[in-house]
Amino acid sequence: xxxxxxICGKPVYFGEKKRSLGRDYxxxxxxxxQCQRQLTPGQHAEHDEKPFCTxxxxxxxxxxxxxxRMMSYCHSSASSSSSSS
Ligand SMILES: [Zn+2]
Ligand SMILES: [Zn+2]
Numbered sequence: 001x002x003x004x005x006x007i008c009g010k011p012v013y014f015g016e017k018k019r020s021l022g023r024d025y026x027x028x029x030x031x032x033x034q035c036q037r038q039l040t041p042g043q044h045a046e047h048d049e050k051p052f053c054t055x056x057x058x059x060x061x062x063x064x065x066x067x068x069r070m071m072s073y074c075h076s077s078a079s080s081s082s083s084s085s
Contacts (some may be wrong), residue, residue, distance in 0.1 A: 005029050006049050021046050032056050 003012045003024030010026070017024040020041035030039050034056035045057030052060070 007033075007051075020044065020051070023049070025051070034060060 003017060004010065005012045005026050006023050007025060007029035007056050009015075012024040012026055016026060018030045018040070018041050019025075020030060021044075025041075030036060030041065030044075030051055032039060032044070032053040033050045035058055037053050039051055039053060043054075043060075045052045045054050047057060047061050058064070
């Protein structure tokens with residue numbers, strides 16, 4: 001069965017697919033959408049159908065996101081785009 005990579009939208013052929021969290025990715029597409037780090041299938045977080053490393057996920061979407069300003073954050077260009085719906 002041919003799956004489609006949720007990142008680039010192109011077909012993922014058998015043999016090149018990385019299956020993670022119920023989706024098929026290209027090996028090169030399965031990377032953190034924040035820091036571009038290569039991810040290990042099944043060992044990363046996901047938000048809005050996009051893969052994130054657990055690090056970035058916690059920083060961006062975790063319980064402390066937007067609140068833990070006391071933490072020593074690095075300068076983040078991705079400012080909060082109010083995801084409160
Ligand atoms: Zn892809
Ligand atoms: Zn990351």
